[in-house]
Structures are given as structure tokens and as C-alpha cells.
Amino acid sequence: MVFLGLLSLASFFFAFCQAAVTWNATPFNPSSIPLAVRTPYLSTWLPQGSGSALNAVWAQHWTGQTVGWAGFIKVDGTAYSFLGDPRISAPFQKATQKSMQFTSTQSVFVMSAGPVDLTVTFLSPVEPTDLTKQSFPFSYMALSVTATDGNSHSVQIYSDITAEWVAGDITLPVNWSTATGGTLVHQVQLQNQTVFAEATDRALYGSAFYATTSASGVTYQSGEDLVVRAQFVNNSVLLNTADTGFRPISERWPVFAFAHDLGKAVNSTPSTPVVVSVGHVRDPAISYIIAGGQLQDRSSYFWNQFSDISDAITSFTADYANALARNTKFDAQVQKDAVAISVDYAAIVALSIRQTMGAMEITISKNSDGSFNTTDVLVFMKEISSDGNINTVDVIFPAYPLLLYVNPLLAKYLLAGLFEYQATGQYPNKYSVHDLGASYPRAIGHNDGADEPMPVEESGNMLIMALAYAQKSGDNSQLTTYASLLDQWTQFLIADSLIPESQISTDDFAGSLANQTNLAIKGIVGIKAMAVIAGILGDTEKSQNYSTTAASYVTRWQTLATSPDQSHLTLSYGDSASWGLSYNLYADKLLKLNLFPNVVYQMQTNWYRGVQQSFGVPLDTRHTYTKSDWSIWTAAVMTDTNARDAFISAVKKTAANGLSSQPLGDWYETKDGKPEGFRARPVVGGHLALLALSSQTASPVNSSSSPSASAVDVPSGARNIAVPLPFSWLGQLLRRGSWSGLRFPGVLEPPQRSVSRIFVLHNSARIS
Structure with missing residues (x-):
């Protein structure tokens, strides 16, 4: 996660002295408000700074580039x-x-336009138990009007998008078309496309779409922005015409517009919502390395149910009312779960979910006959705004609590690509790979072993996450399949984690350091995790050996890592004046290992009370900045609620301080709350750390046998998890709809991954 300087302080000061907030903001006014956030390329936000109304600035891609979205009433x-x-x-x-x-899923604005109020609802669905819906890269804007003076009014509504939705380089030429069937669909794309390529973090291929349902009183038009918008403002209607003069994005700015006539009887009853959908579609979505160095094209999961993009758009657009109901229910459950911890915590969680989910894409491969293989599901995550890597292990790790909370199956699919690649033997190092590729969306591996080296960090992360998934889901198939790989990483940790040699951790921007106390915690937890895994797999001797090793390491670690006056853990062994956030203790709590004694947790709780700054506790003594994900992880291991809530409130205070106009940042100064540069990163999924602790844990399920009724628990709240099941059970489940108390979502998720795609680990290729 090397900080590249892309997000400079100059871009931070883009806040350009915006006006203060003059509206009622609930739960608070964030630095940037999510509008359409579904994938790394469909990620549209309203920048705020100290406050900007919906009609005061242009919407932006997470990069800060304008994506024109205009509306008139x-x-x-x-x-x-x-x-x-x-x-x-x-x-x-x-x-x-x-x-x-x-x-968690919606941003709702109420705008006063003379004698009416216009409610503008931006819904970016979060549907974690339905892979088809979650994988569809589209979002909604819904518009409803209510008279406020007791009279009836004539109302027309207009909206458009610009070609800026397809690229950040506005000199690039684009072309477009409009389909005029039951659903009106504008489509725009670059004239010259390069598959699997990016420029300034924007895809150089694929199409942007803008759609609405065709009906009486609905008109459309494409053309120059000044002309099309003036047509509506002057005449209340569009011309149902298409501009055919294809040109660069910035040349007479082509826009793609719809107008809806609501008639003359709009009154105090809210009008039926006008719904438009917006999306960005690529196919194939991901290039993924498989055995033998071959590259496999992977498509978004939704394609298995739709042969034509127009059918998918029609289905999505028509589903708005149902999607709103589902997501409102999801929002309510998240709010209920989070507010039980604190009001500030609920606000942080609500702002974090779309940002995390919007960094991921759910994909499938094709069979030899060209059909889609829905048993071969892989999820990919972009390391947004830092390296741009794909499936970075130490970015997945902080995001993991969100996945464990909303549906552990997504966590499994996110790890699956990492496991499969390393099991082919193409990665030469004995520790875990850092990522699946240097540049999203190319998951082409690191066969040269020259990825960013975080040996203890990533090996510990993989072991912890593998066990966490198994515990939450009751599915041990990943542990069974990759037992040799997990054991290999454990052997590395035994050799290198108690006294880590100089290396970087996930906080690589802080530099390398030897004898890192917090990094050693992760390695030791990883060893203990493997002890539990070995026990699950029936290897009692190995389980006992690893458990003994981990326990002995903890005893030695306490001596090495505790300051001479027993007041705190040091940042690195022997430096008694140093200290840092011991956030890796969270994994001990998450996995319920009880590995580290309570005296360590109590000592750290007491220490952090005395070093709290205005906007939180610094990450460590090398700098005064901190990270919000690790702050919340640390909050989760505090031994009293006052200490816990101090961390939570500091994160919320930073998110609401009006000093940034960027999507939620996770790295900032504790003295003044100013951002250090990261934005829109999926690591904010770590803000759900407390919810992941409180959700239920499933009992183990032997992946080689049929599950028993008592073996599977469904996590509380919004998580109707989809447990992978053998095909032999599918017919029974479809007939019965539920089974011994286990609830299933409306769409059953695919069974466990096909054994035919599991590759054998070639030990000889992994000797270093």
C-alpha cells in the first residue's frame, strides 16, 4: 500500500471555501456524500468540504474528476x-x-422549488446475499414531488449525464446511442477502447448507461449540454432526437437526457417516483491468472442471468420499489445493531458500507462451451487511492469485518482467488503474496515474487481470515483444500514473527521497522489460528504443537514488548518511550482465542486514555497521524465502554469536521483532523469491527458431508447468510424454502466451488 502522492494536499484543498451547512444533515454532513457507488468505476460522490448543496457543485468520481450529472425541475x-x-x-x-x-444504502435530499418540495433519493443497493443483484454495476436516482402550499401544480423533471462518466481524460473521443423500447437507454463509450486498461484510475473500456422506463410524458434527447438543457428549461419537454456528431468529451459537451412530465395535478400527496438508473458495464471485467500462467477472462456475476444488457437494465430499473424496500430493511437492521453500541458508531457504520462494497466486483468464469460457470465465483477488490492493486491482502484484512457481518460467503470468495493462485505453485515465496496484481483489473499474479514484501503481515492475515470465515459460516472447505498452504505460512511465522526482522507492515507509509510489537501480535495470532485449524481438520498433534508454540511466544513477547514500568506496550522491542495502536489484538478477540492475557488489554486501555489527541490516538510515536480502521479495531478491544467510545467519537468527529471534500478518508492527523491523502478506500469496512464481534459464530461443518441442522447458525440482524451446500441438497431446499430453522435469501447462492478447479500445490516449486 505505498502512498503514491496521487492524492496531494492540493487536491485536499479542493474544498474551495464552500459555504457552511445550512440544511438539516442526518446523522451528520460528511466530507463527501455517496450518490452512485457500486464498483471502482461507478463511484460517484457529492464533494462537501464545509458544505455544498446538491445543486452547488458537480458530482465527482472518487478520483476527484467531474462526472457531470444535472437536474432541473x-x-x-x-x-x-x-x-x-x-x-x-x-x-x-x-x-x-x-x-x-x-x-447505509441511501442518500436522500429534500430540495425546495417554489411551492413544492422535491425529494431526491440516491440508492446504491447493498444486496450481499444475492450475487446477481450485488454484482450489477448500476445505481438509482428517484425523484418525488410534494406540494407544500395546499394547491396543485404543473411539474416537469429533467436529468442528464455527460460523457465524463466513461473517462477522466476529457479529450478522448466518444460515441453513443439511444434505445427506445419499453426502457429508454442512453449508452456512451470511448471510441477507442483498451480492455483491462486504466488511466487515472478510470477504465479505458466499457460503457456508461442512463436509463428510465418509457411512458406517456417521458421524452429524451442527446446533444450539446447548453442546447439540450435550454430545450427543457424553455419548453418543458425534450425532442426525442439523437445527436450523431460523435466527438471528444469536452467538445460541445454531449449530454444524455430524460424529461418526465408529472402533469398539472401534483399536490400534497407525494408523486409516484420518477426513477432513472445509471451504470458502468465492462465485459470481461477481470483478467485472472490460472495454472500455467494462463490468463482467464472473468465476467460480472449478473451475466449468468441475462443474455442482453438491455434486459438486465430493464429488470433493474423496474425493480426500484422492491430494491428500496429491501435496502430500507437492511438499513434499519444495521442501524439497530450499530446504535446498540453508540449513536456515533451507527453514523460511522452507515457511511462506511457503500464505500467498502463499492470497491468490489463479483465474477464468474465460462465453461468450455461458453456458458457461465456459476460454481466458480471469485470476488475482486481494488486498493482504491493508494496502489491500485487488486486483492491486496492487507486491504482485504481491515475490510473483512464488514463481510463477516453482511455475508461471510463474500469473504470466502474474496480469499478464493488468492488461495487458488498460490496453490498453483507459480508464486515462489514461502510466505503469502501481497496482492494478485499491481494494477486493477489485471489479477495476473507475481510469478517473479517481486510483489511488495509484507511476509509476516500477509501470512498472518491469511491464516486469521481463513479461520474467521470458517468460524462465522461453519464451512471448512477452504481450510481442507488449502491446509498445506496454510501450514506453510505458519511455518514461516514460527520462524519470523516473534522477533520480526526489519520489514513493512500494512502501515507501509510509516516505513520499515524491526521488532515491531504489533506485527508480532499478528504472527502469534496466526500461529494460534493454525492450531485451531489443525484441530478442525482432525490433526490433534499438530494442533497441540502449534498451540504450545503460540502460548510460549506470548510469554516471551510480553517480556520483550512491555515497557520497563509496565505501563504500555512499545512500538518496537527495547524502545521504552515508543508505543502504538495494538490493533492486531482484535484478531484474538474475533477468533475467540483468549491467547493474550487480560492484563495486556487493561494496560493498553489505561495507556490510551493518556495519549488521546483532539481527533484520536496517534497510530504510533513516529508520527501524529492515525487511521480510522485501526482506531475502531482498537476500540473493539478496550476493556471499558468509556475508552471504547473515546476512539469511536474521535473517528466520527473527524468524518464530520468539514476539512475535506473527499470520500471518507482513513488516514488523518490527530491534532487537527486534516486528511493525509487516502480516500474512498475499502478499509473502512473495518469500522464494522464491533458488529463482527457481536454477530453469532457458526459451529463447524464438515465440508465433505451433508450439513446438519444444528451445525449452521445464521448471524443476527441483516445477515441471511448463504451457506455453500452440495448439489444433492439443492432440490430439497428449493422445495422447502427453509430447513430446520436456517433462513435462505430469495435467491440461493451457488454451491461450494467445483473440485475440478482446485490446483495441486507443487512443493518443489515453492522452495526458496
Whole structure:
């Protein structure tokens, strides 16, 4: 996770002295509000700084590049802008923003336009138990109008997107088309595309889509921004025409627009929502290395149910009411679970979920006959705004609590690609790989072994995550299949984790360091995790040996890592004046290992009370900055609620301080709350660490046998988890819909991965 300097302080000060918040913001006004956030390329936000209304600035991709999204409403002939910051010669006023509220899946604005209120709902669905829905790279905007003066009014609504949705380089030429069937669909793409390529973190292939349901009173138009927008403002209707003069994005800025006439009887009853959907689709989505160095094209999971993108768009657009109901229920459950910890915590969690889910894509491969293999599911995550790597182990690790909370099956699929690649023997190092590829969306591995070296970090992470998934799901298939690989990493940790040689950890921006106390914690927990894994797999002798080793390491570690006055853990052995966040203790609690004595937790709780700064506890004594994910992980291991809540409130205070205009950052100064540079990263899934602790843990299920009714627990709350099951059970489950108290989502998830895709570990290729 090398910090590349891409997100400089200059971009931070993009906040450009925005006006203070004048609307009711619930639960608070964040640095940037998620609008359409579903994938690394469909990631659209409203920058805030100290406050910007929905119609005061342009929406932005997470990179900070403008993605034009404009909206007008006409009320009794008077035009008001409600979205974006368009400039046209035709006369219009600006609607006044009255409120903004965000939940885990929605951002809702209420805009006053003369005698009516316009409610603008941005819904980026989070559907973790339905792989088809979760994998569809589309988001909704819904518009509903209510009269506020007791009278009826004539109302028309307009919205458009620009070609900026397909690239950050506005000099690139684009072409487009409009389909006019039951669903109106604008499609725009680069004229010259390069598959699996990026420029400035934007895909150089694929298409942006803007769609709405065709009906009486709905019109469309594509063309120059000034012309098309003025057409609506002046005439309340569009011309149902298409511009055919293909050109660069910035040349007479082509826009793709819809207008909806709500009629003359809009009154105090909210109007039926006008729904538009927006998306960015690539196929294939990911290039993935398999055995023998071959590269496999992988497609988004939804393609297995739709042969045509227009059918998928139609289905998605028509499903808005149901999607809203499902996601509102999800929001309510998350809120209930999180607010039980604290109000501040619930606010942080709500802002973190879309950001994390929007960094991932769910994919499948094809069979030899061209059909989709729905038993071969891999999830890929982009390391947004730092390296841009794909499936970075130490980025997945902090994000993992969210996946364990919403559906552990996603956690399994996210690890699966890492396991499969290393099991082919192509990666030469004896420790775990750092990532699956240097640049998203190319998961092409590191056959030269020259990935960023984090040997203890990544080996410990993989062992911890593998056991955490098995504990939460009751599915031991990954442990069984990759037992040799897990054992190999454990052997490395035994040799190198008690007294780690100079190396970097996940906090690589802080530099390398020898004898890292916190890194040693991770290695020791990893060894103990393997002891538990060996026990699950029936190897009692190995389990006992590893357990004894881990216990002896803890005793020796306490002597090495505790300051002479017994007041705190040091940052590195022997440096009594140093200290840091001991966030790796969280894994001991998550896995319920009880490996580290309570005196360590109590000592750290007492210590952090005395070193708290205005915006939190520093990451360590080398700098005054901290990270929000590790702050929440540390909060989760505090021994009293006051200490826990001090960490939580500091993270919320930073998120709400108005000093940034970027999507939620995880790295910032504790003295003044200013961001250090990261934005929109999936590591904020770590903010759900407390929820992952409180969710239930399943009893083990032997993956080689049929599951028993008592063997599977469904986590509490919103997590109707989908447990991988053998095909022989599928018919029974479909007939019965539920089985001995186990609840299933509306769409059953695919069974466990096909054995035919498991590769043999070639030990001879892994000798170093």
C-alpha cells in the first residue's frame, strides 16, 4: 500500500471555501456524500468540504474528476436546478436544499422549488446475499414531488449525464446511442477502447448507461449540454432526437437526457417516483491468472442471468420499489445493531458500507462451451487511492469485518482467488503474496515474487481470515483444500514473527521497522489460528504443537514488548518511550482465542486514555497521524465502554469536521483532523469491527458431508447468510424454502466451488 502522492494536499484543498451547512444533515454532513457507488468505476460522490448543496457543485468520481450529472425541475413554468452546477443562457433559479440524510444504502435530499418540495433519493443497493443483484454495476436516482402550499401544480423533471462518466481524460473521443423500447437507454463509450486498461484510475473500456422506463410524458434527447438543457428549461419537454456528431468529451459537451412530465395535478400527496438508473458495464471485467500462467477472462456475476444488457437494465430499473424496500430493511437492521453500541458508531457504520462494497466486483468464469460457470465465483477488490492493486491482502484484512457481518460467503470468495493462485505453485515465496496484481483489473499474479514484501503481515492475515470465515459460516472447505498452504505460512511465522526482522507492515507509509510489537501480535495470532485449524481438520498433534508454540511466544513477547514500568506496550522491542495502536489484538478477540492475557488489554486501555489527541490516538510515536480502521479495531478491544467510545467519537468527529471534500478518508492527523491523502478506500469496512464481534459464530461443518441442522447458525440482524451446500441438497431446499430453522435469501447462492478447479500445490516449486 505505498502512498503514491496521487492524492496531494492540493487536491485536499479542493474544498474551495464552500459555504457552511445550512440544511438539516442526518446523522451528520460528511466530507463527501455517496450518490452512485457500486464498483471502482461507478463511484460517484457529492464533494462537501464545509458544505455544498446538491445543486452547488458537480458530482465527482472518487478520483476527484467531474462526472457531470444535472437536474432541473419546472413548477408552473418556473425552472429550478436541483442537481449539479449547470450554466445555460435560459433563465432558471436554484432550488434550496432543506435536508440531507444518509443511511447505509441511501442518500436522500429534500430540495425546495417554489411551492413544492422535491425529494431526491440516491440508492446504491447493498444486496450481499444475492450475487446477481450485488454484482450489477448500476445505481438509482428517484425523484418525488410534494406540494407544500395546499394547491396543485404543473411539474416537469429533467436529468442528464455527460460523457465524463466513461473517462477522466476529457479529450478522448466518444460515441453513443439511444434505445427506445419499453426502457429508454442512453449508452456512451470511448471510441477507442483498451480492455483491462486504466488511466487515472478510470477504465479505458466499457460503457456508461442512463436509463428510465418509457411512458406517456417521458421524452429524451442527446446533444450539446447548453442546447439540450435550454430545450427543457424553455419548453418543458425534450425532442426525442439523437445527436450523431460523435466527438471528444469536452467538445460541445454531449449530454444524455430524460424529461418526465408529472402533469398539472401534483399536490400534497407525494408523486409516484420518477426513477432513472445509471451504470458502468465492462465485459470481461477481470483478467485472472490460472495454472500455467494462463490468463482467464472473468465476467460480472449478473451475466449468468441475462443474455442482453438491455434486459438486465430493464429488470433493474423496474425493480426500484422492491430494491428500496429491501435496502430500507437492511438499513434499519444495521442501524439497530450499530446504535446498540453508540449513536456515533451507527453514523460511522452507515457511511462506511457503500464505500467498502463499492470497491468490489463479483465474477464468474465460462465453461468450455461458453456458458457461465456459476460454481466458480471469485470476488475482486481494488486498493482504491493508494496502489491500485487488486486483492491486496492487507486491504482485504481491515475490510473483512464488514463481510463477516453482511455475508461471510463474500469473504470466502474474496480469499478464493488468492488461495487458488498460490496453490498453483507459480508464486515462489514461502510466505503469502501481497496482492494478485499491481494494477486493477489485471489479477495476473507475481510469478517473479517481486510483489511488495509484507511476509509476516500477509501470512498472518491469511491464516486469521481463513479461520474467521470458517468460524462465522461453519464451512471448512477452504481450510481442507488449502491446509498445506496454510501450514506453510505458519511455518514461516514460527520462524519470523516473534522477533520480526526489519520489514513493512500494512502501515507501509510509516516505513520499515524491526521488532515491531504489533506485527508480532499478528504472527502469534496466526500461529494460534493454525492450531485451531489443525484441530478442525482432525490433526490433534499438530494442533497441540502449534498451540504450545503460540502460548510460549506470548510469554516471551510480553517480556520483550512491555515497557520497563509496565505501563504500555512499545512500538518496537527495547524502545521504552515508543508505543502504538495494538490493533492486531482484535484478531484474538474475533477468533475467540483468549491467547493474550487480560492484563495486556487493561494496560493498553489505561495507556490510551493518556495519549488521546483532539481527533484520536496517534497510530504510533513516529508520527501524529492515525487511521480510522485501526482506531475502531482498537476500540473493539478496550476493556471499558468509556475508552471504547473515546476512539469511536474521535473517528466520527473527524468524518464530520468539514476539512475535506473527499470520500471518507482513513488516514488523518490527530491534532487537527486534516486528511493525509487516502480516500474512498475499502478499509473502512473495518469500522464494522464491533458488529463482527457481536454477530453469532457458526459451529463447524464438515465440508465433505451433508450439513446438519444444528451445525449452521445464521448471524443476527441483516445477515441471511448463504451457506455453500452440495448439489444433492439443492432440490430439497428449493422445495422447502427453509430447513430446520436456517433462513435462505430469495435467491440461493451457488454451491461450494467445483473440485475440478482446485490446483495441486507443487512443493518443489515453492522452495526458496
